[in-house]
Amino acid sequence: MTINICSMTLQDLTTEMQRRFGKGGFHARALYKEYFRNGNTSLENISEFSGSPGLLPAIVSQISLPGFVITKTEEHDVVKFATTFADGCTIESVIIPSAGKNRTTLCVSSQAGCKMNCAFCATGAKGFFRSLSAEEIVVQVWAATFTLGHHIDNIVFMGMGEPLDNIRNVVQAIRVISDQQGLNIPQRSITLSTAGLADRISELALYGIPQVKLALSLNAPTNELRDALMPINGTFPLEAIKESLREFPLGKRGIFFIEYVLLAGVNDSRQMAKDLADFLQGLPVRINLIPFNENPSSNFKSPDPENVRQFASWLVERKLFVRIRKSHGSGISAACGQLSPGA
Numbered sequence: 001m002t003i004n005i006c007s008m009t010l011q012d013l014t015t016e017m018q019r020r021f022g023k024g025g026f027h028a029r030a031l032y033k034e035y036f037r038n039g040n041t042s043l044e045n046i047s048e049f050s051g052s053p054g055l056l057p058a059i060v061s062q063i064s065l066p067g068f069v070i071t072k073t074e075e076h077d078v079v080k081f082a083t084t085f086a087d088g089c090t091i092e093s094v095i096i097p098s099a100g101k102n103r104t105t106l107c108v109s110s111q112a113g114c115k116m117n118c119a120f121c122a123t124g125a126k127g128f129f130r131s132l133s134a135e136e137i138v139v140q141v142w143a144a145t146f147t148l149g150h151h152i153d154n155i156v157f158m159g160m161g162e163p164l165d166n167i168r169n170v171v172q173a174i175r176v177i178s179d180q181q182g183l184n185i186p187q188r189s190i191t192l193s194t195a196g197l198a199d200r201i202s203e204l205a206l207y208g209i210p211q212v213k214l215a216l217s218l219n220a221p222t223n224e225l226r227d228a229l230m231p232i233n234g235t236f237p238l239e240a241i242k243e244s245l246r247e248f249p250l251g252k253r254g255i256f257f258i259e260y261v262l263l264a265g266v267n268d269s270r271q272m273a274k275d276l277a278d279f280l281q282g283l284p285v286r287i288n289l290i291p292f293n294e295n296p297s298s299n300f301k302s303p304d305p306e307n308v309r310q311f312a313s314w315l316v317e318r319k320l321f322v323r324i325r326k327s328h329g330s331g332i333s334a335a336c337g338q339l340s341p342g343a
Helices: 010-021 025-036 055-060 134-147 163-177 198-204 223-229 238-247 270-280 305-317
Strands: 068-075 078-085 090-098 103-107 111-113 128-131 154-157 190-194 213-217 256-262 285-291 321-324
Touching (some): 010 055, 068 134, 078 134, 090 111, 090 134, 128 163, 134 163, 163 190, 163 198, 190 256, 256 305, 270 285, 305 321
Parallel strands (some): 103 154, 213 256
Antiparallel strands (some): 078 090
């Protein structure tokens, strides 16, 4: 059985090396640093192993590094890259610089395709292929950093797939990504988005990653409309979702992010704003309004900018914190809801 270093925290690797070779922290740290800090995949000349000349070849012979091919497209500063794995499965990720903040966000995928089948999402329209392993999630960050040469400060699980439908691999990937001896992206700089799997929200609270931010892709403030837009609402209606958020152990001054895709003439009326404010009452939230990114698989339309501002103002009147999200990468189908899987 091989050592899948890309799916391991330093502690995982240390434990495995102790078990297999009787060597622990010193050599594990050196190996981990070489791969996750230096981006070196050859792992053949590491000075810390000079005193044990036969050890490194023995370890390397048992290490499995992920096989993948990267192709990229760009629009201004936005980079969309497709990662094709050894089995031919292809997923997409997006690198988004933040203007004026000197910060770069990577939008990662947790699945190839998606089971949620939301009516407005191009990803779901292509169907579901498979969940990604922890290794395949982590490699998106590794590739953005070392293959494409971007310094990643912020991670959002808002690419293809429902992260909580792949919760164990997503949580392990977060642990690897945030390991201080490796990629070292703090958990407070990681956001996990869900379509509202209430039972998995409750399960997430048990994994011990309290600094990771939780975002709810809400998109409708009534069960009737949400049933039509997001079939998962039939299993987990709004009441169940709100209860799971109420019980979720937020950290000090913690908040939930509410993602609300605005669809012209569908969920952008004053009544919808009132219903949304009523639903969110009592929850510590910040609302991200996302004008719909039009795509060929959907007949929905994006509202006019003035209508977006009006909807935001109705929420502000109810003392809610609102931000209108600017679309990035729509010209290369890299904006929210536009990513496409392949197999």
